[in-house]
């Protein structure tokens with residue numbers, strides 16, 4: 001496919017305009033001369049149809065949940081129901097101005113308030129803020145709250161304990177909030193090594209941050225014991241709840257000792273993500289931390305909703321205005337559509353689907369922690385690497401030829417050659433069976449014709465990219481050939 005610049009023909013136009021007949025000074029006479037171009041910009045010159053085809057074809061180069069199975073572990077690429085978009089797009093919601101007074105925005109405030117209440121109930125917390133714009137931003141907010149709490153007790157403390165199976169954003173967020181992260185080991189079951197946790201707990205520890213389910217897709221069944229240990233040192237228990245998809249209606253983290261948790265609306269609650277689009281990472285806290293939540297707080301008195309800025313202990317704002325509220329509206333629609341037993345069924349099916357894939361594939365791909373997983377399973381390409389010299393990267397590239405978005409690879413970091421597969425509950429058994437068949441086919445190809453797998457992809461416009469160079473030395477500007 002040619003670049004739009006390569007399709008350019010000098011003088012070609014996509015539209016015809018009548019000659020300029022406005023009386024008075026021309027635009028270039030109105031603007032200060034230092035801002036005017038001395039020679040015209042080098043823009044592509046194409047006809048309208050060429051333009052439309054170019055961008056339509058470019059848009060088809062993308063892989064998304066709406067066209068392919070997208071089992072990207074840890075990311076929950078579930079289907080985003082279109083009714084979310086329709087309702088979030090209603091003029092009464094999209095045309096609000098953030099400076100409008102409470103009395104003219106009662107409907108939106110009610111939606112936000114109710115979403116807050118649903119999230120509170122889902123995780124068993126006492127207070128929720130909707131402000132943070134993403135999961136990592138939620139971690140930042142939660143840790144700021146934790147810091148404010150410890151400061152109020154007289155000592156902010158110094159360290160945050162983070163197991164090696166945590167999400168990579170956790171240590172970064174701790175550092176951002178002025179804490180040094182300390183790594184805690186996992187045991188042979190993939191859970192927190194309690195002996196290592198005990199060794200590190202003392203009065204300098206501000207919090208433990210636990211990703212649940214962890215990045216091995218496992219639920220740590222020692223959670224109560226962990227909470228008790230953390231609390232006995234005067235520290236707080238932060239749960240990274242980005243992957244709450246696995247436990248809706250099954251576990252309320254607030255009831256098993258969690259003090260602070262963030263939700264990823266753009267994972268669990270089916271709002272779009274990827275491509276850097278807006279997300280939402282609300283944070284829930286237990287009662288003693290509620291006064292520290294960001295302002296404004298959305299309040300309900302009788303049947304009136306209002307924004308309350310008078311919270312003297314609050315950490316302040318973490319986002320302009322009230323958060324990405326149109327993302328919150330989508331999550332609200334999703335929760336309402338699944339009211340009743342629906343949310344619990346979401347988690348049951350997410351867990352069932354992941355275990356189905358794992359049980360069908362573990363005869364072909366090594367499974368380092370062979371036990372019941374939650375919403376995602378971690379396999380590896382170790383068998384293929386040792387027997388045939390085929391790496392996990394090759395397997396992922398080969399999946400592209402079969403029309404799939406590859407799963408997450410080489411993460412979690414504690415698993416060699418890992419393949420982290422998250423099917424989500426929105427996929428049918430037929431889709432999973434087709435994917436399983438293709439994965440088995442690739443395992444067979446690795447044994448019988450390893451070079452075929454190592455040379456993949458064959459069906460894409462580009463083959464293997466230098467990913468390090470692409471990140472470190474991006475070449476983003478087209479320069480005309482001399």
Ligand SMILES: *Cc1c(COP(=O)(O)O)cnc(C)c1O
Pocket residue numbers: 074075134135136137167169211240242243264279281
């Ligand atoms: C995705 C994810 C995050 C980060 O969320 P963002 O919205 O990408 O900032 C944090 N923790 C876990 C476990 C995640 O899966």
